[in-house]
Amino acid sequence: MSALPVSPDEAPVAAQTPRATSATSWRLVAAVGLAAIALAVPFALSDYRIFLATMTLITAIAVLGLNMLVGYNGQLSLGHGALYALGAYVTAILMEHGGFAWWATLPVSAVVCFGFGLLFGWPALRLKGHYLALATFALALATPQLLKHKALEPWTGGVQGLTLLKPDAPFGWKLSQDQWLYLVVLGIAAVMFVAAWNLLRGRLGRATIAIREQPIAAAAMGIDVAYTKAMTFGISALYTGVAGSLGAIATAFVAPDSFGMFVSVFFLVGVVVGGLGTISGALVGAAFIQFIPNVADQLSKSAPSAIFAGFLILCMFLMPQGFVGLVRSARRRLQHSPRPRGGD
């Protein structure tokens, strides 16, 4: 297995050359540019397109959650769709049966999903690689069945699911529902991305990555592997769960069949296409899984999934390290001007 890409903050400290600072200023320009575009969206596009953008941001949060677990911690989960569903249903049930305001459900969802992630993360410690993949995949498969079960029907609305009310802009602001929701999600996404960046740069992040690379050495260095792994699972679950809540609010609807196995699979695709172990990759990956199916639909009415699959496979041939991985290796090749290799 080839090495996983290293986050920008792990780059050798020795590179305090003028080149490095120009790279940082480039990144600043890119960030500002991105922010400008992001803020322009709700005022430049139609409602439907704004909705798509909102969903992309929400998916990006979910993909980031999964990336923390898979990319940074090296634990493979094929069941994050279940966490997405959990967040969605927590929000739906609280709004429908508890009369909660939509924004009040978010902290509850965060706590519930975090707790679930911790609970799941603890036995997951014993399972490695494919075994963990199976266990999480089992969870993903079981989710629609569980949600449809008669015992839970009074809460979940059974097969029909629950319909929610889309929130209006507050204080009588002159924004459509889609515009308002977009700005809310943008704000939350920004906060969560920055929080993730900070977290992964700090102690937990470094411990997480150490465990991915060499779990035994990490333990020997005094890292509490069990705690770190469980925490990573919990935080990862929190992110994806909150994304699920936001998704439920944005689509104003939850139903068991929209949380099938493919949600989990697509999240993983988003992680890999964007770039394992990268934060910015989450956005690229989310865009991929949101928009490529639409593109595929336009290219072929009869077998759009086949086109999507073709795109997927092509992506893996062209950029096996994901989009961000591709950008990084391109940048590395440009930075290290070819030196003549003699007498080493």
Add this chain to the structure above:
Amino acid sequence: MYSLLQQIASGIAMGGIYACLGLALVMIYQSTHHINFAQGEMAMFSTFIAFLLLKAGLPYWAAALVTLAFGFVAGFLIERLLLRPLGDVPELSVIVVFIGLLIGINSLAGWVFGHKLEPFPSPFPDKAFGSTLISGHELGTIGVVVVVMAVLFAFLRFTKVGLAMRASAENPVSSRLAGIPVSLMLSLGWGLSALIGAIGGLMVAPVVFLEPNMMGGVLIYAFAGALLGGIDNPWGAVAGGLIVGVVENLAGTYVVGTELKLTLALVLIVGVLLIRPSGIFGRKLVVRV
């Protein structure tokens, strides 16, 4: 009591199908350390080919033979033309390629063959020697699976190619140094694995009816069975598949009913894995630091 035996017999028959698919999965895993997530779809596609041949009037055994040949060639070509050129990429990227294959083949099947649920004939008589304990097809399935295992075992154990395939899977460098064309062996292994998967498809289609999504549930059980038995052990995969088949059937009939039987079976499997993380018959991997 009698109905319990019937359920167990049914479970073993279904388990035989999981064993077939599980064996196919493990064969590829042993030589490449990859899980072929598209195994089920490949089997489904092969079964559709059989369906077309049967509709064209071919007798069952001829159609089956052609289908197996098709499966073999398809598996061989997928390895040669898709996976070999991929080269040394991160493991998760390979998983995504397999996912792409899964989606792609599934979609292709839907496009070419349609989404209608088609009944698929069984080559076996309805009644198994007049017994009510087990249906003709169930007994036939068990028989087929036994024959497949025996033939595969003999092939791997007693033939030169089988020896070369085993060596290539275990130690590709030593095998190449001995003159074995390892990459060819890999492609052959894929072909063989696809062939076995196709047999599973032919056996399961009469039970669940033929349609592009028919293998979804089967694959997860095959995967679970393979892990339960220990994924580095092909015969463990077979045992695991049989156990899963029986457990699934009994759980569905006596405990939770069909809606939750998937959940229950998976809970049980995960439970076993927590107690024995390398599977029942798997080797405990001792890792040198």
Add this chain to the structure above:
Amino acid sequence: MAALLEATNLEAFYGATRVLKGIAFEVTEGGITTILGANGAGKTTTLRALSGLVRTRGEIRFSGHRIDGLATEKIAALGIAHVPDGRGTLVNMSVEENLRVGAYLRRSKAEVAESMERVFGYFPRLRERRQQQAGTLSGGEQQMLAISRALMQRPKLLLLDEPSFGLAPLIIREIFDIMRVINQQEGVSILLVEQNVARALDLADHAWLLETGSTVMSGTAQALRDDAQIRRSYLGF
């Protein structure tokens, strides 16, 4: 004496790193040649280069034909048998199956059986453990098995990568004695890579000395053994 194998300007790469920097050596036909050097000198890489297991530049000629750039399996088919470092044992197979793998390229079943008998003659311990799983053999027995597996190919040239590694002195002597026998009785040329300089010089006719990817010295084994200054500065004794 004619050169069975010649390497000219041989470079070898692991990825972008150049490990062999244009070495030249030859293996005399019917003789035993040894390549010596410290850890990291590039000895194992040299053998890997000959077998096509690493990327190379430069020329390698076997019986006059160029083999650089050929696939490993083809090189084996030309008559080169490589006993890799670490033995390369197929641990899950029996001793006999390991030998049968070695005989993969042979056509005649009778001849394969004959070879197996001969190999058991050299190493009776392997005959005793014929059906035993190869992974349970001791280090010395696995080395014997690895050499036997290579001999099953009926090679013209035997490449040996540090056969003494990790073995007790008595076993080393046993193995080296057999290698002399194999060379004399079957006419198999041997290229031996070794860290155990004394043993290697004792066995070989010619020696080449590698230091960080370059050849720094060569000569008859006798000459290297006798020259005290060379011994002290290059060989450490």
